[in-house]
Amino acid sequence: MAEGIIAYGLQGVIVDETRICQIFGDQGKLYYYGYNILDLAENCTYEEVVYLLLKGKLPNKAELEQVTADLKAARGLPESVLSTIKSSPKGSIPMDVLRTAASAVSLTDPKPDDNSAEGQYQKAIRLTALFPEIVAADYRVRRGEQPVKSNPKLGHAANFLWLLHGKEPGADAARTMDVALVLHAEHSFNASTFTARVIAATLSDMYSAITGAIGALKGPLHGGANEGVIKTLLEIGEPGKVKGYLDEKFKDKNFRLMGFGHRVYKTVDPRAIVLKKYSEKTGKERGTTKWYDMSTQIETQMKGREKPLYPNVDFYSASTYYMMDLPPEIYTPIFAVSRVVGWCAHVIEQQAHNKLIRPDAKYIGELDKPFAPLAKR
Numbered sequence: 001m002a003e004g005i006i007a008y009g010l011q012g013v014i015v016d017e018t019r020i021c022q023i024f025g026d027q028g029k030l031y032y033y034g035y036n037i038l039d040l041a042e043n044c045t046y047e048e049v050v051y052l053l054l055k056g057k058l059p060n061k062a063e064l065e066q067v068t069a070d071l072k073a074a075r076g077l078p079e080s081v082l083s084t085i086k087s088s089p090k091g092s093i094p095m096d097v098l099r100t101a102a103s104a105v106s107l108t109d110p111k112p113d114d115n116s117a118e119g120q121y122q123k124a125i126r127l128t129a130l131f132p133e134i135v136a137a138d139y140r141v142r143r144g145e146q147p148v149k150s151n152p153k154l155g156h157a158a159n160f161l162w163l164l165h166g167k168e169p170g171a172d173a174a175r176t177m178d179v180a181l182v183l184h185a186e187h188s189f190n191a192s193t194f195t196a197r198v199i200a201a202t203l204s205d206m207y208s209a210i211t212g213a214i215g216a217l218k219g220p221l222h223g224g225a226n227e228g229v230i231k232t233l234l235e236i237g238e239p240g241k242v243k244g245y246l247d248e249k250f251k252d253k254n255f256r257l258m259g260f261g262h263r264v265y266k267t268v269d270p271r272a273i274v275l276k277k278y279s280e281k282t283g284k285e286r287g288t289t290k291w292y293d294m295s296t297q298i299e300t301q302m303k304g305r306e307k308p309l310y311p312n313v314d315f316y317s318a319s320t321y322y323m324m325d326l327p328p329e330i331y332t333p334i335f336a337v338s339r340v341v342g343w344c345a346h347v348i349e350q351q352a353h354n355k356l357i358r359p360d361a362k363y364i365g366e367l368d369k370p371f372a373p374l375a376k377r
């Protein structure tokens with residue numbers, strides 16, 4: 001980059017090479033390790049995507065059985081992590097509890113700094129297996145319920161719903177969650193993944209990288225947007241009020257509609273296309289498409305604006321989750337339950353070809369100020 005040119009927010013800056021993910025923002029295309037996200041969402045389970053992201057190829061039957069068994073074997077929250085969750089002050093934000101619990105997991109790993117290939121794989125599997133248990137335990141504890149133990153009969157997505165609701169989900173709900181997890185698992189050098197890579201590039205450990213990534217994901221401009229979407233839908237209340245609501249809100253030129261716009265996509269996010277179908281399907285199964293209808297109306301309004309804006313992944317996930325009886329405060333944690341494996345894949349890739357990440361900044365302060373001793377200031 002020529003001296004003097006500042007890429008605010010690193011927009012458009014290529015900071016490294018990666019084989020994990022490619023996004024074509026103008027075309028609305030997303031690939032994990034060369035596979036189109038639409039094919040993966042249609043055909044794969046989350047466990048297959050876990051293997052793909054950690055090993056760089058889709059698993060065959062035996063490999064899928066192995067990674068599924070590895071994930072199941074890694075289940076079971078350590079008692080100290082469970083008590084960290086239980087002792088969180090009432091009213092704590094679920095993402096803060098997840099961040100603290102993820103960090104606490106590292107204290108129960110006898111070799112937290114083992115950055116060997118096998119050590120990294122084991123840590124990635126462990127974190128991926130434990131995230132649903134952390135999120136669900138916190139969800140139940142804050143509702144005054146006892147956490148339930150994982151169900152060995154169930155795969156990752158179905159088990160997550162089991163952990164949340166304490167009953168086996170139907171096949172449709174389990175598949176909807178599975179697809180949502182597939183869609184959120186990876187997204188190139190987004191803010192939380194880049195955070196993980198920055199931490200990994202210091203040769204720190206995977207737990208530290210993932211803990212930092214959770215902090216980045218929490219922000220409303222990143223993973224926190226899905227909670228904002230459902231709050232907007234609830235605030236609008238009914239389909240007939242969409243236009244008036246948006247007209248009123250956009251009188252403030254600083255207004256940001258959650259679930260719209262993206263740094264990379266300049267058209268509709270392909271993940272939103274898939275989730276839109278699930279939003280409608282889940283609504284129909286539950287006997288009301290009200291939230292889906294409101295969402296499509298908002299999408300139409302936003303497309304018709306002078307500067308059109310398109311839905312991102314957070315937009316239709318909100319109405320889908322709402323129809324699955326999932327409360328807004330766990331939408332961002334659900335994102336993390338999926339994305340954790342993408343973060344781990346990037347930590348592994350970063351450390352395999354490492355270069356410390358340390359950009360420059362243009363100094364705009366004063367220099368050579370006269371120094372005054374304390375008594376004279």
Ligand SMILES: CC(C)(COP(=O)(O)OP(=O)(O)OC[C@H]1O[C@@H](n2cnc3c(N)ncnc32)[C@H](O)[C@@H]1OP(=O)(O)O)[C@@H](O)C(=O)NCCC(=O)NCCS
Pocket residue numbers: 009220221222223225255256257258259260261262263264309312313314
């Ligand atoms: C994701 C996001 C942070 C990307 O931001 P960015 O790449 O830095 O783009 P900018 O913030 O510079 O936005 C570009 C323009 O579009 C507008 N814009 C972008 N997203 C908008 C939104 N959701 N609502 C209203 N206006 C929006 C900005 O106001 C800006 O307009 P201007 O050129 O007239 O100043 C931004 O689109 C946003 O805040 N979206 C809402 C939060 C969200 O859904 N996040 C989840 C992302 S997956």
